[in-house]
Amino acid sequence: MSSELFDEIYSGGHRVIKNEELLHPDTVPPRMPHREEELKKLAYLFMSLVKEPGETFNFAVISGKQGVGKTHSTIFFYEHGLAKHLKEKQGKEIILAHVNCFKNSTLNSILATVLNSMLRVPQPARGLSPKEQLDIIMNRLERKDRYMLLVLDDFHVALQRQGESLTNFFVRMYEDSEYKKKRVHVVFIVRDFDVMERYLSDQKAKLNLKSRHIHFDPYTSSQLFDILEDRAKLALYESSYDEEVLWEISRMIGYDVNPTLPDSGSARFAIEMLYYAARNAEEHGRSQITIDDVRVAWGVLSERGGDLIRISEALEDLNDHQLLLLLSLLNLLKLDPEGVPIGRIEEEYREVCEVAGVEPRKHTQVYQYVTDMEKKGIVDRIVGKVKNSKGRSSIISVRYPPDAMRRRVLEILKRRGYNVAHLA
Ligand SMILES: Nc1ncnc2c1ncn2[C@@H]1O[C@H](COP(=O)(O)OP(=O)(O)OP(=O)(O)O)[C@@H](O)[C@H]1O
Ligand SMILES: [Mg+2]
Numbered sequence: 001m002s003s004e005l006f007d008e009i010y011s012g013g014h015r016v017i018k019n020e021e022l023l024h025p026d027t028v029p030p031r032m033p034h035r036e037e038e039l040k041k042l043a044y045l046f047m048s049l050v051k052e053p054g055e056t057f058n059f060a061v062i063s064g065k066q067g068v069g070k071t072h073s074t075i076f077f078y079e080h081g082l083a084k085h086l087k088e089k090q091g092k093e094i095i096l097a098h099v100n101c102f103k104n105s106t107l108n109s110i111l112a113t114v115l116n117s118m119l120r121v122p123q124p125a126r127g128l129s130p131k132e133q134l135d136i137i138m139n140r141l142e143r144k145d146r147y148m149l150l151v152l153d154d155f156h157v158a159l160q161r162q163g164e165s166l167t168n169f170f171v172r173m174y175e176d177s178e179y180k181k182k183r184v185h186v187v188f189i190v191r192d193f194d195v196m197e198r199y200l201s202d203q204k205a206k207l208n209l210k211s212r213h214i215h216f217d218p219y220t221s222s223q224l225f226d227i228l229e230d231r232a233k234l235a236l237y238e239s240s241y242d243e244e245v246l247w248e249i250s251r252m253i254g255y256d257v258n259p260t261l262p263d264s265g266s267a268r269f270a271i272e273m274l275y276y277a278a279r280n281a282e283e284h285g286r287s288q289i290t291i292d293d294v295r296v297a298w299g300v301l302s303e304r305g306g307d308l309i310r311i312s313e314a315l316e317d318l319n320d321h322q323l324l325l326l327l328s329l330l331n332l333l334k335l336d337p338e339g340v341p342i343g344r345i346e347e348e349y350r351e352v353c354e355v356a357g358v359e360p361r362k363h364t365q366v367y368q369y370v371t372d373m374e375k376k377g378i379v380d381r382i383v384g385k386v387k388n389s390k391g392r393s394s395i396i397s398v399r400y401p402p403d404a405m406r407r408r409v410l411e412i413l414k415r416r417g418y419n420v421a422h423l424a
Helices: 004-012 036-045 047-051 070-090 107-118 130-144 155-171 193-198 203-211 221-235 243-253 267-283 291-307 309-316 320-335 342-356 363-375 402-415
Strands: 059-063 093-100 146-153 184-190 213-215 380-385 392-397
Touching: 036 047, 036 059, 036 070, 036 213, 047 070, 059 070, 059 193, 070 093, 070 146, 070 184, 093 107, 107 130, 107 146, 107 155, 130 146, 130 184, 146 155, 155 184, 155 193, 155 203, 155 309, 184 193, 193 203, 193 213, 203 213, 221 243, 221 267, 243 267, 243 291, 267 291, 309 402, 320 342, 320 363, 320 402, 342 363, 342 392, 363 380
Parallel strands: 059 184, 059 213, 093 146, 146 184
Antiparallel strands: 380 392
């Protein structure tokens, strides 16, 4: 092998990618096309905070599936809307406390995260109650005359653990409180709005919640095209791509064209595809992205889906019985990796329920659950011949490595209080 091999790579530098950072999934872009309406609505919900800071409590609930811009729109609104205008109009500062509820799924750990990492208050050795934690946060802000936008991201994960008490805590933070000013304001980000409502018993609070809800629809292919075009202009060399490449990606992922894909309508997935396609072109010494690069990117990303990154979040949204049913399927797939007839899964599910000490759901409900999981892209169904019999039936399988998926299902069940030692 001669050393010229490397010359080509190092002599030219990047040929396609001009600014790699702008293709990174964590980089909040300078513009967010097709979220103008949602951003305006968000700004409207926080109007009184800018007009009369501290007088009223402002919050919003944002819902939508993965990759549709919930997190970045919120940060974008904070940076370009809220913080800027509060400073300009009132001379006040507002800090952003962005809490990931996958990592911090209890009230205590949410508040501890705010204290430790955002306000840099060390946690005392003795455990504090949530009320005490909140008091410290409020006092801190009061002393410095600051405000806080608390973003509870992926809040549905925390709700699955602590349900009602959690929503009530935040929604009623200022009821009967002695705080001088209302300094903490909240954006809840969830997959489904229903989850938020389910955990609020008070009718009035429910109505209030509805009026503060903004749903983010998955993007259509033409919206994805605009987003990609905008991002490509910022991140790639002008001559390195053409519209056809961007359309190819947009059509693969657009919600209007491919609604059953787990990632359909996801801008994150579209931008990742563009990035992988660009890298593939560069790795082959080319300075233009081709449709073939897009296909390679698709292959790489769908395979990576195999490590469950994408599906993990969908699993969190399943109810306990769906998880037990899925576990039954995964048990059987060990013996029969090709797929399992639905009737056989139901038998296994009854046994699993017995071990778990719960009453199994009725036959029709079980079939409904399978249909739901199929819609969410968790299981696949084909109608086929049943082994060692003449009949045909729905045969169910999964697209992801069953072992890894089974571990993940057991982990979630454990978190929900099931004795997994028996189930595993
Ligand atoms: N309208 C848009 N314009 C430009 N970029 C966008 C837009 N919407 C989303 N993106 C980009 O897509 C990626 C995913 O967005 P974001 O992380 O905000 O999604 P999300 O809805 O929070 O997803 P998840 O539920 O998986 O956390 C980010 O890189 C973001 O910058
Ligand atoms: Mg997010």
